[in-house]
Amino acid sequence: MSEREYDLIVIGAGVAGENVADRATQGGLRSVIVEAELVGGDCSYWACMPSKGLLRSHAAVRAARAVDGAKQAVTGDVDVAATLARRDTIVHDWDDASQVKWLDSAGIDLVRGHARFAGPRRVAVTGSEGETTLTARHAVAIATGSAALLPDIPGLRDIEPWTSRDATSVRDVPASLAILGGGTVATEMATLFAGFGTAVTMVVRSRLLGAMEPFAGELVQESLEASGVTVLAGVEVTGARRAGGHKELDLSDGTRVQAEQVLVATGRMPRTADLGLEALDLGITDGDWLDVDDTLLVRGTDWLYGVGDVNHRALLTHQAKYQARAAGDVIAARATGKRVDDRPWGVHVATADRDHVPQVTFTDPEVASVGLTEAAARKAGRSIRVLDYDLSWLAGATTYADGYRGTARAIVDTARGVLIGATFVGPDVAELLQSATIAIVGEVPLDRLWHAVPAYPTVGEVWLRWLEEYGRPTT
Known part of the structure; x- marks a missing residue:
């Protein structure tokens, strides 16, 4: 058994862990990453x-x-x-050599193996070459991500269903596929396998893309059904079993679905099991989401950080990177006695995790959204105005595709005259999202946006149409 000491220990070498370690190292700290699988994490290889x-x-x-x-x-x-x-x-045949090379070039050490806490700031790593004990002088960051949640349905585990990892690493495309869930993973995988010619059935508890504007799920469902996907909405799976060469699902309405394979896409759970969190005597148990403040510091500690999916703030790769930059910088600042800027929108906080999160669902049509939906804004008590526009009316849509279909919605805070939410649904609308994100995060007044002239003919001219509907300032 060997022992090593570092300024920072990072558990998990996905995008969150890599960025925490990189920023802290750039800030003058000596950092090490512990990884039990592939350097690069789920995003690079399975997501x-x-x-x-x-x-x-x-x-x-x-x-x-x-x-x-x-x-x-x-x-x-x-x-x-x-x-x-x-x-x-794209996944380099699930070989992380290039990622390991990058770690080395960045001056970050790597220890392969399974990490468990041996006490505050102490991590025991069990790997193929034995056990290594690491001690952190300043901080430990947990960046282990999340895993697919398998609901407690009788017989479900026995049929060995796919999770998203299995779907994205598929070798043999099934003739038929039943998908449990209606969120981003479920709709993207339905789009993918329907395109491969698989007979896809979706079992959805409520509606597709339920956390987004209703028209997003409606347009995606229309497209999926046009491609041959069967969407069973408003039902739940009550049981599962093998039936010959197929897998069979019992539904709450008394019907059954048979498919060659079943994909479960009903939610996520934190990868904090078997980390030995109980050894820290912080009231945190293995399997818990980590409760953190805006600097990503686990509440009740002055040395433990939770970055990325494990804190349940925004389970998205780009938000994990965003959090990691803030966390790495603040860890270095605290370790070296520099001033910490933890005010809203300060360099050491992840303020945008609250109401400013961008997301793209790569279905047909694409769905791109940022900020608050109409329902969320009203629930929050905001005084709002909703601006809807049919994207097919744009000259840019006419030139882009024949029979273009799409919708865009802006949510305006009328008390402040700024945008607080935007949703785009249509072909390649992901490329419209960053402009909306900048407007929302920057709280750009709509009066000023009149001077941000969209090029013609582009789909981006929707910005002008929104402004025209809202009304030009007269003074």
Whole structure:
């Protein structure tokens, strides 16, 4: 057994852990990352990158088929084998050598193995080469992410359902697939496998994309059903079993669904099990989400941080990176006695986790949103005005695709004259999102946005249409 001492220990080498360690190292600290799987984490190998890489082939074919003159050149369907091979390239065949090389170039040490707390600021790592005990002079950051939640349904575990990891690393595409859930993962995977020719059935407790504006789920459902997906809304799975070569699900309405494979996409759980959190005597147990303040410091401690999915603030890769930059910088500042700027929007806080989170769902059509929905704004007691616009009316939409369909909604705080929410649904609307994010985070007055002239003809001209509906200032 060996022992080492560092300024900062980071548990988890996904995007959150890498960025915490990198920022702290740039701030003058000596950092080490502990990882039991692949450096780069879920996003690089089982989530964002493979899923969006797989979906891109379908999106490219759809885009070509939506433009006369281009659609005549599309003579076949998506090549499944080539799409999967491209995915393998994107994930480097699940080899993290390039990520390890980056860690080395950044001056960050790596210890491979499973980490458990041996006490405050002490982490025992069990790996293939034995046990290593690490001690942190200043801080430990938990950045272990989240995993798919398997609901407590009789028989579900026995049929060995897929989680998102299995879906994005698929080798043999099933002939039929039942998907439990209606959120981002569920709708993206329904889009993907329907494009592969799989017979997809979705079992949804309420409605698709329930946390977003209602029209988002409605437009996505229309598209999914047009592609052959069966959406069973308002029902739940009550039991599961194997039935010959298929898997069978009992539904709350008394019907059954059979499929070659079942994908569970009903939620996430923190990867904090078996970390030995009880040894810290902080009232935190293994399997808990971590309660943190805006500097990502676990409440009740002055040395333990929870960054990324584990704190349940915003389970998105880009928000994890955002949090990690703040956490790495504040850990370095506190360790070196520098001033901590923990005011809202300060350099050492993750203020944008509250009401300013951008998100894209890569379905057909795409859904891009940031800030508050109408329902959330009204629940928060905001005085608002809702601005809706049919994107197909834009000249840029006319040139972009034949039969373009899409909708955009802006939520305006009328008391302050600023945008507090935006949702876009349509082809490639992800590229509209950053402008809305900047307007919301920067609290740019609508009066000033009149001078941010959108180029013509683009879909981005929706900004002008929103402003025209809201009304130009007269003074």
